[in-house]
Amino acid sequence: MTTTIGTDRAQVREELSTTTFDLLVIGGGILGTSVTWMAAQAGLRVAMVDAGDFAGATSSASSKLVHGGLRYLQTGNVKLVAENHRERRALAADIAPHLVKPLTFLVPIYKGGPHGAAKLGAGVFLYSALSVFGDGMGKVITPNQAVAKVPALRTEGLRGAAVYGDHQMNDSRVAVMTVRAAVDAGATVLNHAEVVDLRKTNGTVCGAELRDRLDGTEFGVSARLVLNATGPWVDHLRRMEDPDAAPSIRLSKGAHLVLRRHEPWKAALTTPIDKYRVSFAIPWEDHLLLGTTDEEYVGDPADVRPTEADIAQILDEAGHSVRDTQLRHEDITYAFAGLRVLPGGPEDVTAAKRETVLTMGSGGMLSVAGGKWTTYRHIGKHVFDILAHLPDRPLGDDLVTPLPAVPLPGLASPDAVAMRLWTDRERDARMDPLVARHLATHYGSIAFDLARMIREDPSLGERIHPDGPDIWAQAVYARDHEWAATVDDIVRRRTTLTVRGLDTPEVRAKIAELLA
Structure with missing residues (x-):
């Protein structure tokens, strides 16, 4: 087997076990990878490990969208939409135009539906205005124009469709390129390396004991500061730090289906299911991506998977706007599910805010969970800024500020x-x-x-x-x-x-x- 520096596991384990790092990031999903990239740009000696593959769990089980969040206008969160659009434009224009692609979306308007043409027309116009009309002007089109873009669109009761622009990606490829960017900046990374215990000195977390899941090799990593970015497992690691740590998060499962597509689609569908929820039908990788569900999950995060009930729900909700001939069970090529990490609280998960959860443990380990792909760089920079300026454990005054527009490897048309x-x-x-x-x-x-x-x-x-x-x-x-x-x-x-x-x-x- 031919290997290169940085991917030889024995060599990486040796480097991890013999170096004292400024920062050890545990978890190689959206947040962990982004923080690692930012910390390496800043000049820190940073290591990142993951018990599975990079982005191997929820971070590769997304809806594959880089978007402003049209539904946030429903709750009046105009500022959030504008911020999302800024980051989306940066990714599409300067950071990863080779991986983030523009995509037109239609919101079909049906007789008796939860939203009328005037409301949706005003919504997509405002949405496009918040993106500085970078993807054209939001508008309402006729049923015939809508069917020309989406041949599988259900036409019974169709009054028209609101049109807006967003972007999509292959989340796994963006994740791998972000890991590569972090390594190019000086980070040391290893996947399939499970934390079995935390290292402590006088009660302060100063590293971790790990086991290579591929060959069983055990080794340790020492670091001045440890970041717990393990997503759905964040509380599991917090209990390694403090067995009495109270839960900080709860989980919501989102399932998706991939189906063979019978004819070309020139646009995606965002179909209102009720006043707040929508169903996506998105042309992706020459197939059709459908989703998603949103229900509380209380089991082992490693066991999350789509159920037959999830599949039935997704097909049923897609059927609000997609013809049955495109929704045959035998056309399903793949079904997957991920877990959204939400702040703890009593309300229903569908109403919970998708916000980042930050906690500092008794041993000085910072734990972070949440986030989304559209703003993953911004959130990574925010978490890094917190890490870099902890009052009792400063990382130094000579740090370089991570550059805001460093592109991912492979930048090209x-x-x-x-x-x-x-x-x-x-x-x-x-x-x-x-x-x-x-x-x-x-x-x-x-x-x-x-x-x-x-x-x-x-x-x-x-x-x-x-x-x-x-x-x-x-x-x-x-x-x-x-x-x-x-x-x-x-x-x-x-x-x-x-x-x-x-x-x-x-x-x-x-x-x-x-x-x-």
Whole structure:
């Protein structure tokens, strides 16, 4: 197995166990990865570990949206929408235009529906104004115009549709590129490394004892400061610090479905279910993404998964606006669920605010939970600022302020990358345009590294499964450069094989052989 510095697990474990870090981040999801990136930019010696894969839980189980939050206008939170739009524009224009893509949304207006045309028209106009009309002007269109954009739209009782613009992404790819950005800035990271205990000196948390889940190796990490960013497991780690720690969060499960799409969609659907809840139907990875549910979850976070009741609810709610022919159970290729981390409280989870929860424990460990992809950089910077200026444990006066517009690796125009891949004259044969487009929109300019691998070994240009665009160069690159250590790391989060329903036993066996 060929490896590079930063992905050789034994080498990384040695570095982790022999270095005293300024900051140890436990948890490699949205928040942990963002804080690690910011801390490394600031010049700190920072380490990040995760018991599973990076973004392996809730952070790769999102609705794949980078959005301003149209529904927040319903509650009058105009300031929040404006802030979300600013961050969305930064991601789409300066940080990750190769990974964050514009997408038109329709809100269908039906006779007897919870919202009328005048209200929705005013709402999407205000929404687009808050984004400085960067995605066009929100407006109401006719039923015929709506069906032209979404052929599977249900037309019975359709009075029109409100149109607005937002963005979408592949959350797993954004996560991997953020980890890479953190490592490029100097961070040391390791996935599949479980914290089994916290290190303490005179009652103060100063590191952690870990076990490599892949080979059982035990090792420790020492740090001046420890951040608990374990998402749904945040209270589990807080109880390692203090067995009497009171619960700080509660959990809400959100499930999604991915289905084969029978015809092209030029827009997504945001369908009001009642006065507050909506159902999404989003063209994504050549398929259709449906969701989501919102119900309290009290079980083991590791056991969260969609139930048959979740699947039935999602299909039923999508059926408010999508024709039955596009909602057949046999077209489901993948179903997944994640857990939203909400502040503790008595109210129903559907009414709870999606806000970041910060707590300082008796041992000086800062715990943080919550957040969302749209504002993940902003929240990471906010948490880092708190860490950097703790009055009793300052990290130093010579810190560099993290730059606000550092792009993720691979920054490039996907159109330009795809065209160059397709027309590269150094190869004996042109790359399949579908594969070229797939690589360009998932790697940006890093796709040229994969193209060089294919020139050296043409077999790496072959598709992993004939029905999908993922190629063997991606699996090798994931192993050698993107910390992919298990079959699931590759099929679920470094490629699109699982979401397309293409991670067959034969495919998984070949990838296991590649990793062996």
